[in-house]
Amino acid sequence: MAEKGVKLFGMWESPFSLRAEWALRLKGIEYEFVDEDLDNKSAELLRLNPVTKKIPVLAHDGRPLAESLIIIEYIDEAWTHGKPIMPKDPHHRAQARFWAKFAEDKILAAIFAVYCATGEELKRAVEEMQVELRTLEGELEGKSFFGGEEIGYLDLAVGWLALWVPMIEELAGVTVVNRESHPLLLEWFEKFLSEEVVKGRLPAKDRLYALNRDRREQIISGRLAYGK
Incomplete structure (x- = not known):
């Protein structure tokens, strides 16, 4: 069974991870942050993103999504409550x-x-x-x-x-x-x-x-x- 909830695999100083965290916080979404060692990436990160093996990766109810700008758009579409992120026009x-x-x-x-x-x-x-x-x-x-x-x-x-x-x-x-x-x-x-x-x-x-x-x-x- 897929793990429920929201997990973000990133790195504490990464600009790309920060983008995704700011988007989650803007929407008021509770999430778990997994701080990766980029010289020794976790097996879970590599399993969730076997293509580029890069951070950040957002796992929503076990379903992974990579690339920070794509993650921001997904957050806005998946959680329609709160402040909109993308322009309406x-x-x-x-x-x-x-x-x-x-x-x-x-x-x-x-x-x-x-x-x-x-x-x-x-x-x-x-x-x-x-x-x-x-x-x-x-x-x-x-x-x-x-x-x-x-x-x-x-x-x-x-x-x-x-x-x-x-x-x-x-x-x-x-x-x-x-x-x-x-x-x-x-x-x-x-x-x-x-x-x-x-x-x-x-x-x-x-x-x-x-x-x-x-x-x-x-x-x-x-x-x-x-x-x-």
């Missing part, structure tokens, strides 16, 4: 998906380029990251959140930026965003992180920074391959 819904994909394709790559770079390469990576973030920022014109006056799908999809951009600035010793260059984005960072469903599930800053400081140093020194 088909065009707005499609646009939200477009910008989420833009962030996955462009901003994620730009951020990790900064994360792994030094010297002149770092300077160029910062400039590229600033351009990509400014493009995304345009979607905040006239709104408190990407979802309007309340957080929605795109906010959850890109919410990890509010954690990772300041962290990368500190670790790399650079300034990527400021009040002059990205005023709307910085304001959104503050609003998003102050939301109850978000601030109730944020990784400890000291632990997050320490882990990524060590990881970045290993990548730069060649002791750890990029993306591992």
Whole structure:
């Protein structure tokens, strides 16, 4: 018999896991979080996601679902009570998906380029990251959140930026965003992180920074391959 209830297999600092947790919390869904060791993944995770073997995986009454953005949409459709996550208007819904994909394709790559770079390469990576973030920022014109006056799908999809951009600035010793260059984005960072469903599930800053400081140093020194 399939196990009843909701389990989320993830990793405490993973931006992709956090997305799914924020969506569950936004809907008021009780769930069990299974914190995976990505160097020694559990047999249950591998059984539930034998294709990519990646986190996060949502198990709802024993039925697994992978990929964080797909999980967010599933949560909104499976639990219709509470605040809606996806926009009701088909065009707005499609646009939200477009910008989420833009962030996955462009901003994620730009951020990790900064994360792994030094010297002149770092300077160029910062400039590229600033351009990509400014493009995304345009979607905040006239709104408190990407979802309007309340957080929605795109906010959850890109919410990890509010954690990772300041962290990368500190670790790399650079300034990527400021009040002059990205005023709307910085304001959104503050609003998003102050939301109850978000601030109730944020990784400890000291632990997050320490882990990524060590990881970045290993990548730069060649002791750890990029993306591992």
